[in-house]
Amino acid sequence: MIDIAGNCRKVIETIHQAAQRSGRGIDEIKLLAASKSQESEALRAAFAAGIRLFGENYVQEAAAKKKTLADIADSMEWHMIGHLQRNKVRSALALFSVIETLDSFELGRMLHEEAQKRQTIVGTLVEVNLAGEESKAGISPESILPLLERLKELNHLKVEGLMAVPPMRQDPEESRPYFRRLKNLQTQLSGLRIANVEMKELSMGMSHDYPVAIEEGATIVRIGTAIFGPRSR
Numbered sequence: 001m002i003d004i005a006g007n008c009r010k011v012i013e014t015i016h017q018a019a020q021r022s023g024r025g026i027d028e029i030k031l032l033a034a035s036k037s038q039e040s041e042a043l044r045a046a047f048a049a050g051i052r053l054f055g056e057n058y059v060q061e062a063a064a065k066k067k068t069l070a071d072i073a074d075s076m077e078w079h080m081i082g083h084l085q086r087n088k089v090r091s092a093l094a095l096f097s098v099i100e101t102l103d104s105f106e107l108g109r110m111l112h113e114e115a116q117k118r119q120t121i122v123g124t125l126v127e128v129n130l131a132g133e134e135s136k137a138g139i140s141p142e143s144i145l146p147l148l149e150r151l152k153e154l155n156h157l158k159v160e161g162l163m164a165v166p167p168m169r170q171d172p173e174e175s176r177p178y179f180r181r182l183k184n185l186q187t188q189l190s191g192l193r194i195a196n197v198e199m200k201e202l203s204m205g206m207s208h209d210y211p212v213a214i215e216e217g218a219t220i221v222r223i224g225t226a227i228f229g230p231r232s233r
């Protein structure tokens with residue numbers, strides 16, 4: 001049996017320690033439970049342990065879980081952290097408050113149009129591919145500013161920050177340069193005066209390297225296995 005409540009306590013404690021080490025306030029950091037491939041009851045256990053923010057990678061899987069967890073789903077906040085296919089934009093808007101994986105103008109335009117129909121504003125993070133990995137989604141650092149310039153007319157979409165999944169390495173210290181790079185990009189872009197851009201969030205850090213991410217300025221850490229244990233495939 002996996003002790004989800006105990007794991008949540010450990011992760012929260014580790015977040016506290018990392019925040020303290022780096023002179024940051026604990027309220028600057030949000031813990032997102034990355035719950036792909038976990039059973040709904042595992043999410044319920046994390047919710048009972050105080051977790052409110054959940055990240056899912058697949059639209060259909062998220063829809064099924066929200067249905068099963070109908071009694072608590074409205075008290076949970078849901079972010080899309082997987083690649084969003086264009087034919088899933090409509091369903092995604094019904095499920096998620098923030099799409100953390102915005103990686104093209106076309107996707108932004110479709111999200112804006114769907115949000116307009118629903119008379120809401122969709123939050124997004126721009127996903128950045130920091131190491132130019134072909135196997136991964138996200139845009140190059142150089143492409144962020146041109147993308148933001150194009151997105152600025154889309155008033156039902158707001159850009160709230162950046163998200164990245166750096167190359168997976170055993171040693172969490174190897175993630176540090178990537179986290180620092182993302183933080184620098186955020187700092188550079190935070191001076192922009194674009195109405196629908198507010199560069200406040202930095203979604204970075206996973207189970208193996210989130211303390212380092214917090215030291216480097218993460219505002220959202222996405223934690224899967226450290227909360228739920230290994231994923232069944």
Ligand SMILES: *Cc1c(COP(=O)(O)O)cnc(C)c1O
Binds near residue numbers: 057206207
């Ligand atoms: C699965 C996933 C995570 C969580 O990964 P763990 O190593 O299990 O903590 C975080 N971010 C994204 C985008 C993911 O797909």
